[in-house]
Amino acid sequence: MQIIALTGGIASGKSTVSARLAEHGAVVVDADKLAREVVEPGRPALAQIAAEFGDGVLLPDGSLNRPALGAIVFNDEAARLKLNAITHPAVWKRGNELFAATEAENPDAIVVYDVPLLVEASADRPMHFEKVIVVSASRDERIRRLVADRGMSQAEAEARVGSQATDAERLAVADVVLDNDGTREELLAAVDELWATLSA
Ligand SMILES: CC(C)(COP(=O)(O)OP(=O)(O)OC[C@H]1O[C@@H](n2cnc3c(N)ncnc32)[C@H](O)[C@@H]1O)[C@@H](O)C(=O)NCCC(=O)NCCS
Numbered sequence: 001m002q003i004i005a006l007t008g009g010i011a012s013g014k015s016t017v018s019a020r021l022a023e024h025g026a027v028v029v030d031a032d033k034l035a036r037e038v039v040e041p042g043r044p045a046l047a048q049i050a051a052e053f054g055d056g057v058l059l060p061d062g063s064l065n066r067p068a069l070g071a072i073v074f075n076d077e078a079a080r081l082k083l084n085a086i087t088h089p090a091v092w093k094r095g096n097e098l099f100a101a102t103e104a105e106n107p108d109a110i111v112v113y114d115v116p117l118l119v120e121a122s123a124d125r126p127m128h129f130e131k132v133i134v135v136s137a138s139r140d141e142r143i144r145r146l147v148a149d150r151g152m153s154q155a156e157a158e159a160r161v162g163s164q165a166t167d168a169e170r171l172a173v174a175d176v177v178l179d180n181d182g183t184r185e186e187l188l189a190a191v192d193e194l195w196a197t198l199s200a
């Protein structure tokens with residue numbers, strides 16, 4: 001089994017790349033999904049978040065109020081680091097369990113781990129990757145997509161992008177770079193070429 005990390009800034013195009021790799025046969029594990037799973041009601045991470053940030057980050061039904069927590073952590077680095085310290089170890093642990101289960105089922109699998117915060121969370125990462133793929137798109141283009149496609153305000157989009165590593169920091173750990181400042185079709189063609197080398 002190979003485990004390949006797929007990273008990139010918010011709205012760089014990671015989901016577009018991982019969906020195409022899945023069509024080719026890759027097993028995709030999505031860290032954002034794992035991060036949602038580890039804060040479900042009843043999980044220890046949710047209790048830790050409520051203890052740290054107060055009951056204002058919970059909805060009346062006891063689940064996480066994501067916009068409320070986002071408004072705090074994307075405007076306050078110390079708060080964000082506290083949240084990361086709660087969630088990231090739980091995400092890596094769950095990821096490792098899924099990798100082990102995939103290997104047991106299919107030792108030849110090519111696993112793509114879609115992990116937005118690979119660089120930011122590297123200190124908490126007890127994990128080795130065969131290759132690191134970075135999807136790169138300019139800061140301005142990513143902010144444009146967040147405002148146009150995700151309904152964020154300009155300020156929210158800038159805060160979220162500003163909470164992440166820079167493209168230069170991500171490119172420093174890249175084995176493969178997929179440029180996504182062009183069209184979606186150009187990106188997909190580059191992914192198809194990449195798959196040919198991964199599966200060779
Ligand atoms: C703050 C929260 C509640 C906001 O939820 P929301 O539904 O608005 O965003 P969602 O989780 O879908 O994340 C969307 C994107 O935001 C960015 N993002 C999320 N968390 C962080 C963070 N701690 N630092 C920087 N960027 C982040 C990533 O690019 C991610 O792909 C949520 O993102 C969260 O719990 N974050 C901490 C866990 C985490 O680090 N997740 C990222 C993958 S490990």
Ligand SMILES: Nc1ncnc2c1ncn2[C@@H]1O[C@H](COP(=O)(O)OP(=O)(O)OP(=O)(O)O)[C@@H](O)[C@H]1O
Pocket residue numbers: 008009010011012013014015016017116145149180181182183184185187
């Ligand atoms: N080359 C492109 N041209 C125009 N729009 C694009 C292109 N690639 C992706 N998009 C759009 O930009 C947005 C972000 O793409 P995508 O969801 O693949 O990125 P992501 O990195 O997975 O985002 P997130 O970090 O939020 O999960 C989507 O709305 C997508 O349709």
